[in-house]
Amino acid sequence: MTDRENLIKEAFEAQKRAYTPYSHFQVGAALLCGDGEIFGGCNIENASYGACNCAERTAIFRAVYEEKRDFKAIAIVGKPEDAADFSYCAPCGICRQVMAEFCDPETFEIILPRSTEDYKVYKLKDLLPLSFTAESMEE
Template sequence: MTDQQLITAALLAQKNAYVPYSKFPVGAAVLTKSGKVFTGCNVENASYGSTTCAERTAIAKAVSEGEREFSAIAIVCGSGEYCSPCGSCRQIITEFGEDIRVLMANKDGEYREKLSAELLPGFFKL
């Protein structure tokens, strides 16, 4: 799968975002080392702490299907900015590998790439 195909999958997932409060839809698509793609979108809640990020949704779907090895994740948001994962999502992504390619895209599909460990230096691990 190409980077652009992964970003397209994230853009499609973004359309399902439930964002009545922030109006800031985010989509994510994670690529497993076995070649499968799992998508997610953000799901907001009136109790903001219960909101689920797109990245965590995609990773949780993959893990629930038995996948734990990821090669890349694409993240897109509804602005012209490159969509960077929040701190919690950075920790969760890095939990599954320090060398996961993180494709941070904008609404036009343009992107910047970093490795998961680059986004969270000094990440927590046991």
């Protein structure tokens, strides 16, 4: 099994843990670190929508808490809880900005699977051009 296939499989497992009593749209993410460790995350909703957290940020924040900073790729899966099939589930703008804080835009891969065989791969730079980074604050 390749790193990508394993990452995709882990994202599907993470999606099963989503807490979505309001939107009923369940998302899972799996983040691959440079040392091969994988951190999973799911979306977690709250009656106060501003307190919700996306799967991607859950995975990244878990990894950062464990003192990881070298990220290679993330797989993101999502679908309505009653749907049979997955759709391509791209990260929201806030998640893209968090990725810009921690990931190399030239090499970091964002994998959007519908299944382990059907997926699209993007670089962060393609999904968030002209991102706001620490260098932006130095100008």
